[in-house]
C-alpha cells in the first residue's frame with residue numbers, strides 16, 4: 221500500500237479519459253463520463269463469475285482462483301496463476317503462470333507465458349498499443 225499522497229495517473233476504462241487520482245483512492249468517478257471506476261487491485265482466490273471485471277489497478281488470479289468473465293481489464297497488469305476463462309482480456313503487463321489455464325483473447329502491450337502454462341484458446345495481440353490498452 222502506498223503511503224504517499226502523490227497523485228497517480230489512471231485511465232477511465234469506459235471512455236479512456238486519462239486523469240490523476242490520489243494514491244489512497246479506492247474508487248473514483250471519471251471527471252469526463254462520471255462513471256464509477258474501480259482503482260484498487262483485485263485478487264481472485266476462488267471461483268468468481270462476472271460479466272465484466274475492470275480495474276485501473278492489478279488483477280491477480282491465485283493458484284486456486286478461477287475467473288469467468290466476458291471482459292477482464294486491468295490497466296496495471298494481470299497475473300494469472302489459476303484459471304482464466306474470458307472472451308477478452310486486456311491489461312498492462314500480463315503474466316500467465318506455470319500452472320495457469322487460459323482461455324480467451326488477449327490484448328496487452330507485454331506478455332509473459334511461463335513454461336507449463338496451458339493456453340486452450342485465444343487470439344493474442346501482443347503488443348497491442350491501441351487506445352484500449
Ligand SMILES: [Zn+2]
Pocket residue numbers: 232233234235236237250251252253254255
Ligand atoms: Zn470516463
